[in-house]
Amino acid sequence: MILSPEQVSTFFKAHWTVRKYKNFKMPVEHLDVILEAAQRAPTDATAQMYSFVRLTDPVLRKQIADLSTNPHIETASESFIICADVFRLEQILKTYDFEPASIPNIAIHFGIGDAVLAGQSMLIAAEMLGYRGCWIGGLINAPNEISELIQLPEGCFPFAALTIGVPDEEPVHRPRLPRNQVVHENTYRKPSAEELKIGAEQMASITARGNWAQTLARYFAKGGGMEAREVKMKEFLQKMIYRGK
Ligand SMILES: Cc1cc2nc3c(=O)[nH]c(=O)nc-3n(C[C@H](O)[C@H](O)[C@H](O)COP(=O)(O)O)c2cc1C
Incomplete structure (x- = not known):
């Protein structure tokens, strides 16, 4: 099926992340x-x-919702943990008497790439059916605890969760950076400070105080929330992916 550019544009402009869902059982x-x-x-x-680990047990959903601080894991029609999975690949190799290579960095590259593509295809299909959803990177608040709850084997990495459901909130159209800051032609063009400010202003409406850089800093600057998560993530990857290699 070929759609017109207008139809494609209309579809993707209607993407918006939803975190509050109606009580609705998704048909099989x-x-x-x-x-x-x-x-x-x-x-x-x-x-x-x-x-993908499909979460159907309400108790488990609540535990993961709490650990990831995303309550909609409990209330969505469908909630999944989207995992990068090298475990199964290694088992296939072993089943056929091949010794898996020690390639943890390559494994992360392949696994996360594949997991994201499959998860986003899932979300796009859901949006085509009229649902909306939310990716949840908040699993990195508690990767160990969540992996234990869903019994992930070594080599399996819970990249994110994905919730899907029928929206119970008004649509929000969140802006994006100017296209010329994210699309480069042939070679990478470094943005000027002026351009970066224009971009930040374009993003200001998603923040409470109208200052996008400040919002980013709360996560990613020195002293921001991601520093503690970096330590946890390093330990987790060491255990689940690097396995002492
Ligand atoms: C990998 C990934 C992780 C995300 N993690 C969370 C999260 O933990 N909690 C949340 O409420 N939203 C999360 N989001 C949703 C983003 O906040 C949302 O996509 C972004 O604000 C853009 O808004 P829009 O999708 O409505 O255009 C995540 C999105 C992605 C792609």
Whole structure:
């Protein structure tokens, strides 16, 4: 099926992240086509280094909602943990008497790439059916605890969660940076300070205080929230992916 540029534009302009959902059970045929879309995503080396853990147990949902500080994991029609999965690949190799290579950095590259592509295909399929959703990187607040709860084996990495449901909030259209700051032609063009400020102003409406740089700093600047998570992430990757290598 070929759509017109206007139809494609209209579809993608209607993307918005939703964190509050109606109490709605997704019909199985919808779930089926969403999962089919995920599995049809392009995959590096056709290796499919991803796994989804579908959360159907309300107690487990609540625990992961609390650990990730994203309550909609509990209330969405469907909630998934989207994992980069090298474990299964290694098992295939071992089953056929090959010794898996020690390539943890390559594994992260393949696994996260594949997991993101499959997860986003899932979300796009859901949006085509009229649902909306939310990616949840908040798993990095508690990667160890969440992995234990869903019994992930070594080599499996919970990249993010994804919730899908029927919106119970008004649509919000969140801006993006000017296109000429994110699309480069042939060579990378470094933005000037002036351009960076124009971009930050364009993003100001998503912040409470109208200062996007300040919002970014709360996460990513020295003293921001990600420093503590970096320590946790390093320990977690060491245990689950590097495994002493
Ligand atoms: C990898 C990833 C992780 C995210 N993590 C969270 C999260 O933990 N909690 C949340 O409320 N939103 C999360 N989001 C949603 C973003 O905040 C949202 O996509 C962004 O603000 C842009 O808004 P829009 O999708 O409505 O255009 C995440 C999005 C991505 C792609």
